[in-house]
Amino acid sequence: MPLTRIEPFLLANLAQIGSGLNRPECVLAAQDGAIYxxxxxxxxxxxxxxxxxxxAVEADVIGQGFRPNGIAMTADGDFLFANMSRVGGVWRVGRQGEVKPFATEMDSQPIPPTNFVLVDGDRAWITISSTTRNHDHFTAEANTGKILLVQDGNITLxxxxxxxTNELRISPDGRYLFVNETFACRTTRYEVAAGGKLTNPIQLIYPEDTYxxxxxxxxxGGLWIxxxxxxxxxxxxxxxxxxxxxxxxxxxELETTASAYSRGxxxxxxxxxxxxxxxxxxSSIAFGGADLKTIYLGGxxxxxxxxxxxxxxxxxxxHWR
Incomplete structure (x- = not known):
């Protein structure tokens, strides 16, 4: 089937929803029309x-010192959130009730600040952008990002x-995992083998002003980024x-930023x-609406x-299924 030829969007095409948000980095669209x-x-x-x-939740997430970044919804309507505060890890919270650990240790070591979490059936994928987040500069050389897999109660690398390492998605046919490597200006595609093993990476490289x-x-099968x-x-x-x-x-401004990036x-x-x-x-995109043709963008x-x-x-x- 040929792909639809999509004409570029104009600034005039933009609308917005919601108000007073503080750093809405990751957006989820729900089947009932709500946005999280x-x-x-x-x-x-x-x-x-x-x-x-x-x-969306009764718990005082921010007051407890958490800084949610990527979020996901479980089959029973709870939220998982990647925590960017010093405590790190991924945590679970319901509409009511307290915040509970979901993935906070691996091999008896604390999981550092995390960026994103994706629910994938009975497993979950987590990204750690960098284990050296206290660096001064963002470069293509800071290669300490990770992907973790939570499966059958186990957390593995x-x-x-x-x-x-930023957001990731599993392709609709389940064959591939795509992950964005923001400050290397690339998207990496892995094949997903049995047991969730990631193999045969292929890198899609963008110009140095595309993050x-x-x-x-x-x-x-188009991947919107x-x-x-x-x-x-x-x-x-x-x-x-x-x-x-x-x-x-x-x-x-973009050229100045790209020049600073190229100089490290x-x-x-x-x-x-x-x-x-x-x-x-x-920083985020989600399809929603009754016909799944509304694009929601967070930033x-x-x-x-x-x-x-x-x-x-x-x-x-x-979470729609």
Whole structure:
């Protein structure tokens, strides 16, 4: 089946939902029309279909010192969240009740701050961006990122030596795991073998001003990727070719940032100040709506979730099923 030719989106196509969000880095769309996102005020925020925004859980996640980044929903409606605070690990919290450990130790050692968690049937995948998060600069040489697998009550190392490991997804046919290595400007595809073993990595390399972060699949096998700094949305096709479908960046600022990155002196201050005309540091993408054709975009520097209408439906996440 030929892939749908998607025309680039315009700034005028953007709408938004929700308000008062604090760093909505990771966005989930639910089947009932609600949107959930990690939030450093509410812990986990819920945006109702009418845009009303508030906490999704009763627990005081932020007051307890947690900093949710990536979030996932379990089959029974609880949330898992990757914790970026010093405590690290991945934690579980229900709509009511307390925060409980989900994956906090491996081989009797504490799991450091984590970036993302994905529920994949009866297993879960976790990314650790870097085990040296106290570094001053973001470069392609900081290869201490990891992927962990939680399966049958065991936590194992699935992949190592990655660069600022960010969101990951399993392809709709279950054959591949795709993971974004943000500050190496690449997406890596693994084959998923028996038992969740990752083999035969292939790297898709982008230009040095493309920093892939969040991702989501559409029903045609296209992988949509939201890029921080450049506020770029790209679609990777099954043959690993790709196109830019949206961008909102100050070109001079983007060139300055890319130059700092190439010289090994890119700092968080530079990243956090990156601004487009409407969005800032896009970091997450989710398909939702009744027909799964609404694209929801989260970002580090915006207080609402952005929306676009896609001509192609997304693949429903595990919590829809």
């Amino acid at each position: 996102t990690g939030d450093w005020t509410h812990g986990i925020a819920r945006i109702a279909p009418d845009g009303t925004t508030g906490p 699935a992949a190592d030596g990655l660069n600022w 892939p972060d969040g991702m989501a699949f559409d029903v045609e 939201a890029c921080v700094i450049s506020n770029r949305l790209i679609r990777v096709e099954p043959d690993l070719s790709w196109r830019v479908l949206f961008e909102d960046a100050d070109r001079t 002196c890119l700092t968080w201050d530079q990243i956090s100040q990156s601004r487009g005309s409407r969005v800032s540091n896009l 580090l520097g915006i207080g609402a979730v952005q929306m676009l209408q896609s001509p192609v439906a997304g693949v429903p996440m595990a």
